[in-house]
Amino acid sequence: MKMGEDAISGLDKESRDSFERMFNGCQEVIGPEHVASILSGGKSHSGDQQIVAYIGLEPSGKAHLGYMILADTIRNMLDEGINVIILLADWHAWVNDKFDRDMEKISLAGDYLAEVFRAMLGYPPEGEGAGQLRFLRASEIMDSGKYWERVLRCSKNMSLSRVRRTFSIMGRDEDSSDHDLAAFYYPALQAADIFELKVDIAFGGMDQRKAHMYMREVADKYDWTKATCIHTPMMSALKGPGGRMDSFDHKMSKSDPANAILLDDDPDLVKAKMRKSFLEVGNPNSPVFEIAKHIVLPKRGTITVTPDPKYGDPSDWDDLSDFIEAVSDGSIHPLDAKNAISNCLSEVIEPVFQQLSRKTDLLEAMNQLTGTN
Secondary structure, X not given: OEOOHHHHOOOOHHHHHHHHHHOOOOOEEEOOHHHHHXXXXXXXXXXXXXXXXXXXXXXXXXXXXXXXXXXXXXXXXXXXXXXXXXXXXXXXXXHOOHHHHOHHHHHHHHHHHHHHHHHHOOOOOEOOOOOOEEEEEHHHHOOXXXXXXHHHHHHOOOOHHHHHOOHHHXXXXXXXXXXXXXXXXXXXXXXXXXXXXXXXXXXXXXXXXXXXXXXXXXXXXXXXXXXXXXXXXXXXXXXXXXXXXXXXXXXXXXXXXXXXXXXXXXXXXXXXXXXXXXXXXXXXXXXXXXXXXXXXXXXXXXEEEOOOOOOOOOEEEOOHHHHHHHHHOOOOOHHHHHHHHHHHHHHHHHHHHHHHHHOHHHHXXXXXXXXXX
């Protein structure tokens, strides 16, 4: 995890340990001094000492494995007494042309997304207090007159070329939206969300880094509170890295369900998808190894390999490097490695799968909406 050691060096041991626990597993921390100052007794963005974290998510499809990494980050922060907001960014999804800009469909996807996070987090208490979870919709906070003032301020003196450089946060190329003025307001909307909600920690996957840097640039301009930004690792699509890494067009995506493990996939479907997944022997960035690193080992502790008895005995692996080396030297056949990750993965997502299965009407509606089952 990358973070400024100077910002936390002055914390006492208890505060430093809390800081490290809340951001455990993150790939990057930008501007840690804001959170460090609160832990040292300073005021939060809202004026008290309650730290508020936020993530904005477009309700645009089904949840995949990458959401489990986000949920782990949320759990870490809840355990440290942080109030966490999940903003269901319905109007952002509309701007980004999701579900043909049908707000009823976007709203349904928001209901589904909230239920997914409740299930992943074990239905934590909800509210505005310490260690509680909140779900808000962008359409709720946009009623504030101050919100639109913030959008304008976040847009002022930002060149079109500067805005284009953020388009990867929407999954778009820089030259893809000259016909769509609304798309140019997207980064300003996202920055305004953070200021409107008085956020202390803005978080998301590494693909949201450009949006957060845009927000911090705006904060510098107006001398506004500059939230600490944390970014989690991205999961590659099952077919493997295929594009420019800085565009994140290789990432696992809900818009390509055949190339992702969805959290309501049953074990047979998980196995079928994993058998087709990309595994380059010796390459630790292969999707199979990424899943082992970010999902299976943190949640299960070991990878259990069970080959055909004719070819070897079952084995357990608790070190990723050793597992990768065993695949490289032939001790584990690549297909056995895929089957092992598949079985372990099904075990990990089983509780979420079961919880979602109980929400029959919601799940059937999402299946119909997304064309999955």
